[in-house]
Amino acid sequence: MVLDTATAQRQVLDAADALFYERGVQAVGMDAIRSASGVSLKRLYQLFPSKETxxxxxxxxxxxxxxxxxxxxxEAATDPRSRLLAVFDFLYEWFQQRDYRGCAFINSFGELGTVSPRVAELALEHKEGFRRALGELAAAAGARDPEQLADHLILLSEGAITRSAISGTADPAVRAREAATMILDASLAS
Structure with a gap:
């Protein structure tokens, strides 16, 4: 049975996602992706000409x-302040996922950041996108200095992500939320 392109790509990406996230990018070869995806190696390379792609x-x-x-x-939160704190609630739920292994971008950057400028660029773009989102939430909440608040919240978030991956517990999200609450109380305009 010949798979259409969209189905084959989805199967390959599903396999790559599971294997890269669980084992690391460098530990997984294209043969493992082929086996896990059920897509022939020839088709795999037609879809993704290199492991880097x-x-x-x-x-x-x-x-x-x-x-x-x-x-x-x-978006499920009801007011701007609770939207900022919902970030930490999201982290808590994410950290509790059975397959949680930390941030795929931090992990990939750690493995490939010095040898793959594109991986380094994608990691930076992802982290800067998160920081911008925090800045927008901070501005909507009425922070006196939304950029500074975003800087503080990104450090709390990233620290919680890393600490949770290392410790194997979701508790860092709780501690980060508590610290974020204190920073918000000091940062939001009266």
Whole structure:
């Protein structure tokens, strides 16, 4: 049975996502992706001419998924202040996922950032996008200095992401939310 292009791409990306995230990019070869996806190696290389293009597609997909999950949490909150704190509620839920292994962008940057300028660029774009989103939320909440508040909140978020991956617990999201609450109280205009 010949798969249409969209189905084959989805199967390859599903396999790459699971394997890269679980094992790391460098530990997974194209043969493993082929086996897990059920797509022939020839077709795999037609869809993704190199492992680097597959890694880029994996990170692009992760970025879209992450933004979507974050937006769902933030948009469910009822007021601007609670939208900022919803970021940490989202992190808490994410950290509790059975397959949580930290941030795919931090992990990929750690593996490939010095040898792949594109991976480094994608990681930076993802993190800057998150920081911009925090700045927009801070401005909507009436922060005196939304950019400074975004800087503080991104450090709390990124620290919680890394700490949770290392510790294997979601508790860093709780601690980061508590610290974010204190910073918000000091940063929001009266």
């Amino acid at each position: 597959l890694v880029e597609a994996y990170l692009d997909r992760r970025d879209a998924l992450w933004k979507s999950m974050l937006a769902e949490h933030v």
